[in-house]
Amino acid sequence: MKSAIILGAGMVGVATAIHLRQRGWSVVLLDRREPGRETSYGNAGIIQSEALRPYPMSHAWRELANIAIGRTNDVRYRIAALPWHLGPLLSYWWHSFPARHARASAAYAQIIGCAIREHEAFSRQSEADNLIRRDGFRILYRAQPALEAAVAAAVTLREAYGVKFRVMTSAALKQAEPALADAGVGGVHWLEPWTVFDPGGLVLAYANLFMRLGGHIVRGDAQSLSASGSGGWSVITEDGRMEAETAVIALGPWSPNLLNRFGYRFPMVRKRGYHRHFAGGSRLDLPLYDAANGYVLAPMTRGARITTGAEFAPPGGKPDLTQLACAEQAARKLLDVGRPVEPKPWIGTRPCMPDMLPVIGGAPHHRGLWLHFGHGHHGFTLGPTTGRLIAELMNNEAPMVDPFPYRPERYQRQTLSVNPEL
Ligand SMILES: Cc1cc2nc3c(=O)[nH]c(=O)nc-3n(C[C@H](O)[C@H](O)[C@H](O)COP(=O)(O)OP(=O)(O)OC[C@H]3O[C@@H](n4cnc5c(N)ncnc54)[C@H](O)[C@@H]3O)c2cc1C
Structure with a gap:
């Protein structure tokens, strides 16, 4: 029987583990915590079937200037953090030119296009239906030009991929969400995405499915990974050494x-x-993205979750709650959100690759070592799909989509000399 140790029990690792187990592999899933307690816990919980194009970095000087002077809330940065982020950001900027972004989008659309189908299979088998709604989410706009631009972009997506949406007047939005005191100039309702009341709970439900299929979950530190004498890989877990x-x-x-x-x-x-x-406070019916203020307000099991946009912080830097405070202030103008549940906000990191595509494939210089990360803004959406893709590659099956755009080798130029002991 073929065997694998999966390091990391977020949506991506858990999904990989299920797909390999379903192919008859012996699989151990390792994490230092319970499954689904990190990034896959803290996200906005939207399975974004409409996100067929990855988010490029803006090349519009006006938008960049607004970020630079701190006039936006969807993207913020700290000056002290810039040296650390500059290299990846320059690469992200380069990959965001229209021709490169179009190439990335062609690949991205293929995997996003499978996301609901793959979640459907997992959610059915894990009986997690109570955590999911299949009614989409809404975006609220506060200025007519922004709404018109969004509708034009949505029409382009519909023509290219057949995705479904509905344009809502301010009155229609207010009728759909009676708790809103202000429905801006209206919005767009993406009709097909799924929304999840407890993202970490969904990962846990999938992890339980993995165990029911005969998989093992262990606690341990992934940093203990090393090449074993027998040509495989080993880790130290709380249950001892595993190979x-x-x-x-x-x-x-x-x-x-x-x-x-x-x-x-x-x-x-x-x-x-x-x-x-x-x-x-009051409760929304469906998650709402407040486009002008860059946050999502989503009805979840623990309450209304306000999720912020992107902050470029120094590594390990202390939380800066400005972005969340601005989001909360904007949300309170929309409806009475009530009181904070937790004493401190949750913090996490979207793992984005500069070319906006995840890394999926074998490590260039290490036999039997596979890489599956970098899902950026959509790992919660994509885990079950890219989990299938990597399982197919590992199992020597014909892959569901062309794996070339995701190959780890594309970052070879950044690869240093390989440790000769490994
Ligand atoms: C604010 C925010 C909102 C988002 N909203 C959405 C959304 O609405 N829809 C969507 O699709 N995506 C969203 N995302 C992105 C999505 O959450 C991520 O892409 C996805 O969760 C990444 O999953 P993962 O399994 O790769 O990583 P993780 O979920 O972080 O899993 C990695 C695991 O590795 C473990 N680990 C790390 N180091 C070690 C170690 N040394 N030893 C053992 N274990 C270790 C961690 O404990 C963790 O469980 C959002 C992200 C953020 C931050």
Whole structure:
């Protein structure tokens, strides 16, 4: 029987583990925490079937100037953090030119296009339907030109991919969401995405499915990964040392750190995000993205979750709650969100690759080591799909989509000399 150790039990690692187990592999899933407690816990919980094009970096000088002077809330930065982010950001900017972005989008659309189908299979088998709504989410606009631009972009997406949306007047939005005191100039309702009341709970439900299929979940530190004498890979877990023929690195934003030890340098655009739950106020029916203020307000099990946009913070830098405070202030003008549930907000990092595509494939210089990370803004959406793709590659099956755009080798130029001991 073929065997694998999956490092990281977020949406990406758990999904990989299920797909391999369904192919008869012996699979151990390792994490230092319970499954789904990090990035896959803290997101906005939207399975974004409409996000067929990855988010490029703006090339519009006006938008960049607004970010530079702190006039936007969807993207913020700290000056002290810039030296650390500059290299990956320049690469992101380069990949965001229209022709390159169009190439990335062609690949992205293929995997996003499978996302609902793959979640459907998992959610059915894990009986997680109570965590999911299948009614889409809404975007509220506060200025007519912004709404018109969004509608034009949505029409282009519909023509290219057949996605469904509905344009809403301010009155229609208010009727759909009676709790709103202000419905701006109206909005767009994306009709097909799924929304999840407890993103970490969904990952846990999928992890339970993995165990029911005969998989093992263990606690341990992924940094203990090493090549074993028998040509495979081993890790130290709370249950002792474990070995397998293959190992998969699915550590989300922590993946490049571990790979440094093996001589690989993967540039990552680390976009920090915050969330906090509020309870005791009014409740929205569906998640709402307030486009002008760059946050999502989503009805979740623990309360109304306000999730922020991207912050470029220094590594390990203390939380800066400005972005979340601005989001909360804007949300309070829309409706009574109530009181904060947690004493402190949650903080996490979107693991974005500069070319906006995840890394999926075998490590260039290490037999049996597989890489599966860098899902950026959409890892919660994409985990089950790219989990299938990597399982097919590992199992020597015909892949569901062309894996070439995701190959780890595309970052070879950043690769340092390989540790000869490994
Ligand atoms: C604010 C915010 C909002 C978002 N909203 C959405 C959304 O609405 N829809 C969407 O699709 N995506 C969204 N995303 C993106 C999505 O959450 C991520 O892309 C996805 O969760 C990444 O999953 P992952 O499994 O790769 O990483 P993670 O979920 O972070 O999993 C990595 C795992 O590795 C483990 N780990 C790390 N280091 C070690 C170690 N040394 N030893 C053992 N274990 C270790 C961690 O404990 C963790 O469980 C959002 C992200 C953020 C931050």
